[in-house]
Amino acid sequence: MPDMTAMVDAAEVARLEEVARRIRVGVVRGVNQAKAGHLGGPLSAADVLAALYFHVMRIRPDEPDWPDRDRFVLSKGHSSIGLYAALALRGYFPVEELLTFDSLGSRLQGHPDMTRLPGLDMSTGSLGMGISAALGIALGCRLAGRDARAFVMLGDGECQEGEVWEAAFLAPRYGLDNLIVIVDHNKLQQYGWPGEGPDDRLPPAWPGELVAKWSAFGWRVLEVDGHDMAAVVRVLEQAAAGDGRPVAIIANTIKGRGVSFMEGRYYWHTRTLTAEEFATAMAELGEPVTNPAGGAA
Amino acid sequence: MTLLMGRAMRDVFGQTVTELAGLDPRIVMLDADTASSTKADIFAKAYPDRFLEMGLAEQNMLGVAAGLATTGFVPFVSTFVAFAVVRPLDQIRVLIAQTGLNVKICGGYAGLFTGAAGKTHLIVDDLSIMRAMPGMVTVAPGDDVEAEQVLRWAASYKGPVYVRLVRDATQRLFDETYAFAPGRAVVVRDGGDVTLVSTGTQTPRVVDAADLLAARGIDAHVLHVPTLKPLDVPAIVAAADRTRMVVTVEEGTVIGGLGGAVSETLSEHRPTLVKRIGLQDVYGESASNSELLELYGLSAARVADQVQALLEARTIAGHAAHAIPLP
Numbered sequence: 156m157p158d159m160t161a162m163v164d165a166a167e168v169a170r171l172e173e174v175a176r177r178i179r180v181g182v183v184r185g186v187n188q189a190k191a192g193h194l195g196g197p198l199s200a201a202d203v204l205a206a207l208y209f210h211v212m213r214i215r216p217d218e219p220d221w222p223d224r225d226r227f228v229l230s231k232g233h234s235s236i237g238l239y240a241a242l243a244l245r246g247y248f249p250v251e252e253l254l255t256f257d258s259l260g261s262r263l264q265g266h267p268d269m270t271r272l273p274g275l276d277m278s279t280g281s282l283g284m285g286i287s288a289a290l291g292i293a294l295g296c297r298l299a300g301r302d303a304r305a306f307v308m309l310g311d312g313e314c315q316e317g318e319v320w321e322a323a324f325l326a327p328r329y330g331l332d333n334l335i336v337i338v339d340h341n342k343l344q345q346y347g348w349p350g351e352g353p354d355d356r357l358p359p360a361w362p363g364e365l366v367a368k369w370s371a372f373g374w375r376v377l378e379v380d381g382h383d384m385a386a387v388v389r390v391l392e393q394a395a396a397g398d399g400r401p402v403a404i405i406a407n408t409i410k411g412r413g414v415s416f417m418e419g420r421y422y423w424h425t426r427t428l429t430a431e432e433f434a435t436a437m438a439e440l441g442e443p444v445t446n447p448a449g450g451a452a
Numbered sequence: 453m454t455l456l457m458g459r460a461m462r463d464v465f466g467q468t469v470t471e472l473a474g475l476d477p478r479i480v481m482l483d484a485d486t487a488s489s490t491k492a493d494i495f496a497k498a499y500p501d502r503f504l505e506m507g508l509a510e511q512n513m514l515g516v517a518a519g520l521a522t523t524g525f526v527p528f529v530s531t532f533v534a535f536a537v538v539r540p541l542d543q544i545r546v547l548i549a550q551t552g553l554n555v556k557i558c559g560g561y562a563g564l565f566t567g568a569a570g571k572t573h574l575i576v577d578d579l580s581i582m583r584a585m586p587g588m589v590t591v592a593p594g595d596d597v598e599a600e601q602v603l604r605w606a607a608s609y610k611g612p613v614y615v616r617l618v619r620d621a622t623q624r625l626f627d628e629t630y631a632f633a634p635g636r637a638v639v640v641r642d643g644g645d646v647t648l649v650s651t652g653t654q655t656p657r658v659v660d661a662a663d664l665l666a667a668r669g670i671d672a673h674v675l676h677v678p679t680l681k682p683l684d685v686p687a688i689v690a691a692a693d694r695t696r697m698v699v700t701v702e703e704g705t706v707i708g709g710l711g712g713a714v715s716e717t718l719s720e721h722r723p724t725l726v727k728r729i730g731l732q733d734v735y736g737e738s739a740s741n742s743e744l745l746e747l748y749g750l751s752a753a754r755v756a757d758q759v760q761a762l763l764e765a766r767t768i769a770g771h772a773a774h775a776i777p778l779p
């Protein structure tokens with residue numbers, strides 16, 4: 156596999172890492188402003204979102220309905236704020252609008268609503284469904300003779316949904332190599348099963364389990380460190396070189412990535428921040444808050 | 453005079469959508485391993501490339517339909533009502549109703565005629581469920597003539613539609629001059645003593661019941677409501693205005709379906725005594741079609757008897773009676 160060793164330009168990697176940092180800032184700010192929404196999931200997904208929207212996907216932010224565009228479905232719809240941040244930074248709508256997240260009349264609903272916000276390729280929020288819709292998109296593009304790909308991000312907890320495996324069973328039968336699943340394997344779900352310590356939880360899937368399962372269903376499975384930007388870009392480019400099989404990328408990530416006190420802590424799945432926590436988080440993300448009391452600075 | 457039989461609705465379904473596909477290359481058919489029963493196999497033979505077998509995975513099928521719709525296709529999704537509506541209900545809600553995507557959900561084997569399959573396949577509440585869903589046009593055609601027109605209309609309409617289709621041949625209600633109009637109810641018999649409101653393939657049996665009642669000196673008005681949503685409120689109010697009593701008759705539960713819709717409408721706009729004939733909060737069972745119609749009081753004779761008894765009870769109680777006595 157020659158492209159495994161292909162170098163991604165260091166400046167491009169740095170640019171994408173900066174985008175990912177800004178996505179995380181948007182996530183923390185948006186959730187803090189709304190006093191609602193999810194943190195752990197969007198933070199673990201930020202690097203992959205940056206690579207997709209700023210390097211890999213063929214899209215036109217000024218023409219969101221461009222028929223030949225690549226599509227992205229956020230099957231783990233509760234990570235909406237991460238997707239909104241990526242879309243805003245990419246120019247789909249003003250970055251300031253991120254602060255309307257979850258508020259009355261906002262286009263940025265708690266879970267992605269395609270009827271409100273241009274740039275969303277599907278509405279999601281009830282876990283397990285996005286992959287089916289992405290399969291339909293990949294199939295539709297194939298039938299229409301369009302050279303477009305459908306990317307879809309699932310949570311590892313979400314992989315417990317039966318519908319995921321209905322789709323996993325079907326996609327290879329149609330040879331949909333334009334369907335690319337990314338599992339954000341951050342080893343935590345919302346609650347799950349208790350682990351050793353009082354705050355430990357067992358992972359939704361055991362080490363190696365997701366690779367084995369997606370492989371067994373006939374998918375081309377690739378594994379990557381979901382926080383190594385160069386590797387993420389490489390794996391997504393590799394996925395594009397279709398061999399007739401749909402692709403599942405298992406992205407090994409850390410839930411809450413980027414904010415030390417959230418990393419690997421299941422209870423930061425969804426939680427509101429105190430003013431101090433907000434200030435610490437923003438400082439760690441390289442965006443110190445000038446007026447900690449106000450928060451929304 | 454008993455109405456004659458029409459073509460089986462499932463044959464109409466297979467043939468009509470196949471014809472439509474010949475006119476519109478965007479039309480695709482999705483099946484969950486029931487095409488030989490629903491007659492989607494007619495489409496499969498004519499357009500194998502646009503017939504998308506989804507296998508036994510109904511939740512995924514509804515999601516795939518939503519995705520296809522975003523790429524410009526017009527998916528007709530077909531399987532038994534039990535698996536087209538109830539099994540993938542959350543997928544319909546989130547991916548189709550809430551998005552308003554252009555998906556046509558065609559539920560075969562609706563009502564009591566499931567080939568004696570019993571309660572798992574006999575869905576009594578599909579109309580109640582679908583009409584409660586914001587954005588979901590809900591249609592129950594009365595016969596083969598209307599079913600064909602409903603399918604043609606659904607293909608031309610942009611947005612989610614649920615079409616309730618019956619497995620076996622049913623009586624023909626309309627002749628070729630009939631024109632289905634979405635959201636419109638149709639007076640199929642004029643009368644002044646009592647209004648019978650019906651939907652789907654129950655209506656022909658209600659027309660027959662009205663004939664039986666006429667022989668007993670009762671002049672029934674019959675209103676056919678093919679579109680449960682959007683509901684033809686003025687037609688229902690007008691029918692109630694003609695008579696002092698309304699009876700709804702449906703091949704399904706009396707909770708939330710046609711009986712529910714008519715009661716809701718009349719309590720708001722024209723408080724009128726409404727009696728709901730249909731399945732009284734029970735599931736179905738395996739038996740022949742005619743046995744089931746008898747059992748649930750939906751045969752023409754049973755409908756006529758119930759309406760007559762109701763009118764007699766009212767007469768005895770005097771015109772001051774404003775309620776049907778409690779059981």
Ligand SMILES: Cc1ncc(C[n+]2csc(CCOP(=O)(O)OP(=O)(O)O)c2C)c(N)n1
Nearest residue numbers: 196233280281282310311312313343344345
């Ligand atoms: C069908 C469904 N059940 C439950 C929920 C509530 N819920 C939202 S997120 C979540 C946990 C998801 O875990 P995972 O897929 O691992 O996502 P991540 O850890 O990346 O946030 C749950 C249970 C839901 N949105 N949909």
